[in-house]
Amino acid sequence: MTSTAFERSIPAHSSIATSLAGSRLAPFWLDDLASPVYDALAGSSRWDLVVVGGGYTGLWTALMAKQRDPDAKVAVLEARTIGWAASGRNGGFCEATLTHGEVNGQNRFASELEQLTRLGLQNLDEIEATVAELGFDCDFERTGSLAVATEEYQVDELRAAHNGHDALFFDAEAMRAQVNSPTYLGGLWSTRDTAMLHPGKLARELTLACAELGVELFEHSPVARLQREASGAVAVSTRSATALASRVALATNAFPSLLKRYRLHTVPVYDYVLMTEPLSNDQLASIGWGDRQGIADVANQFHYYRLSADNRILWGGYDAIYHYGGRIKPEYDDRRESFELLASHFFTTFPQLQGLRFSHRWAGVIDTSTRFCAFFGRAFSNRVSYAAGFTGLGVAATRFAANVMLDHLSGEETERTSLDMVRATPLPFPPEPAAALGVQATRWALNRADHNGGKRNLLLRSLDAVGLGFDS
Known part of the structure; x- marks a missing residue:
């Protein structure tokens, strides 16, 4: 076993x-x-459509429902405050994939990957157009993203992926x-497939746009x-109120x-x-970063980072933590060992920034599915539609998912609803204690691969074989 750069x-x-x-x-x-x-x-x-959840998925669904049918009576029900969860805690990488x-995608949806790639880029283009047309103040920058190699074995992988047009390889x-x-x-700049934005501002702008069109929040x-x-209506009940909905x-999310x-x-x-x-x-000049791309290294346990509009550096990832039983608790937000590990890796990456301080630290919950991308479901004789499982890449994909749900609820057969990706349901996770044991064993194996030239052991190869393999 070898040590890593960090x-x-x-x-x-x-x-x-x-x-x-x-x-x-x-x-x-x-x-x-x-x-x-x-x-x-x-x-x-009583409502034509009730959306449960006030994050990106719910807000895009409500907004586009009103754009499709301005007379529809639409409501959004949020358990806490709009945008407080993943939509206000992510890194702001708005990725086409x-x-x-x-x-x-190649491992799971090879026969329609070209189509999914086209639809993903179209979805990102439409987000950019919406930001411009509706005047969203959300620091949107179509910068592309850099995948960086920090170990020798990763360089050839990046070199092989470049196409000389919208993916440029750097030694x-x-x-x-x-x-x-x-x-x-080494590095690979994918120039078209990613935008940077301010996550909280995007949630706010979507909220204001929904309200302007008559969505009740x-x-x-x-x-x-x-x-x-x-x-035939669906009763959507809180502890003290009920909304009757024709569609839900x-x-x-998680x-x-x-x-x-x-x-x-x-x-x-x-x-x-x-x-x-x-x-x-001076600090910014010591790094360069003139094109302001989002960056991620290409290990299994990876970091993602980017510049904010006021030239702060967001630094996240690497230390993904699962708690037994899938529990979500406020006290899990403050994990000293994870923040210290991230800080250590930050100054290994940018030693010239020694002395810089961190102003904020936080955690967010990722809705991980066994295929590591969104899946879709319907219930109650197609009066209820569902999307989840974005696995950390939902900033753009939530809009695509919103369109899928609206297609499902309309009863319309579209290019989106015809996709195998949309029709197929991934395998569920096993119940406890098997879930916790499986997650921890997989984390151990991924860490071991990062320390062994990227070579996947028997556990990871077995997961790959049954369609449960992870690709960062």
């Missing part, structure tokens, strides 16, 4: 502790963000001219159950599905994130 050069623990001292346990994207406040659902009401990357010298890190041995309205009425779209059949189809995995103070001009 173990061959470890910063002093004292500098790591100093960098984290004084950081706020709060998502930077939601800090001081002026967003509207909405009342809780009260009494009994619908399949969690090309390799994962170590050229890569460091783009972004200056001693860990970089309700916060602090956790839905407890769905029930079919004799009339479920957009609950939280337990209201449809029992899908309770084991996702598991919540905690992802940890740091945000630095704004870089000075």
